[in-house]
Amino acid sequence: MRTGNNIRLRTDGRFEARYIKGRDLQGHAIYGYCYGKTSEEAAKKRERALRELTSVREMNLLILGAGSHGQEVRELAESLRVFRKIAFLDDENPEAIGPCGRLERYVGEYPVAIAAVGDQALRMRWMGDLAREGYVLPVLIHPSAVVSPSARLGYGSVVCARASVGSGAVVGAGCIISSGATIDRNAVIQDGTHIDCGQVVRNGE
Structure with missing residues (x-):
């Protein structure tokens, strides 16, 4: 009733x-x-x-996945100097504060979270889990990267050191733009795409 x-x-x-x-x-x-x-x-x-x-909560970041990409994401996040605390969830790494399957426990202390794993399907599934639990999914851009003001980047995406995203480019959610990669002007990158180190993506590719 x-x-x-x-x-x-x-x-x-x-x-x-x-x-x-x-x-x-x-x-x-x-x-x-x-x-x-x-x-x-x-x-x-x-x-x-x-x-x-x-209420105002501390800008603490939770990273799902403590592998090589997760470690890179942590260093990138530290370079931004906006997160008071950064922690991992991982099923194997003893450095983690818990397993990935328990992410619902940490949204109060770590309101910002990102999935940092190379496997596309797993990364997108974790992003969905984080969104359903109410986490904020940020866009992380390394200070040395160059991103045009007219480019659009989807939530949960990471732009690594010395990468470049040109004017009018569209980068989907949950993407990884690795170090030194170039996204040309007006290029469109689909959700969950990983652009490898030094790779160049031109409009229409």
């Missing part, structure tokens, strides 16, 4: 208050739920959850 204001009475007798906690990769709403014995209790829990979402 719905009682208004996105609060409903469940069949188990509890009241459920729904709120939007983020957006997925397609821009669709991701909902959070708070429960209470009364409608008022559920509403108060939702208010607390919304306050936590909108």
Whole structure:
């Protein structure tokens, strides 16, 4: 039974208050739920959850994958000097604070996260997981890279040292533009693409 204001009475007798906690990769709403014995209790829990979402949080970065690309991403992020803390999730590396399958535990402490693994399918799947949990997926650009102001870069993409992205270029989500690579003006790079070191991509390729 719905009682208004996105609060409903469940069949188990509890009241459920729904709120939007983020957006997925397609821009669709991701909902959070708070429960209470009364409608008022559920509403108060939702208010607390919304306050936590909108409060200022430390700019801490979580990197999924501690392999060679993950280490490169960490060094790039450190060079930006905007993240107070940087940590890994990895299933094998003892340096990691936890396994990748437990990423939902860390969104409060590490609100910004990026998937840093070479495997395209796994990288895109992790990006979807991060988006559903409400993480912010940044674009990371090395200080020595040159990116035109008119270029468009999708979330979760990484532009490494000395890479170049020309005017009007479009780089999709979750891409890796490796060191020294060149994306020519007006070129279009599809989601999840890895442009290797020194590679040149011209318009129409």
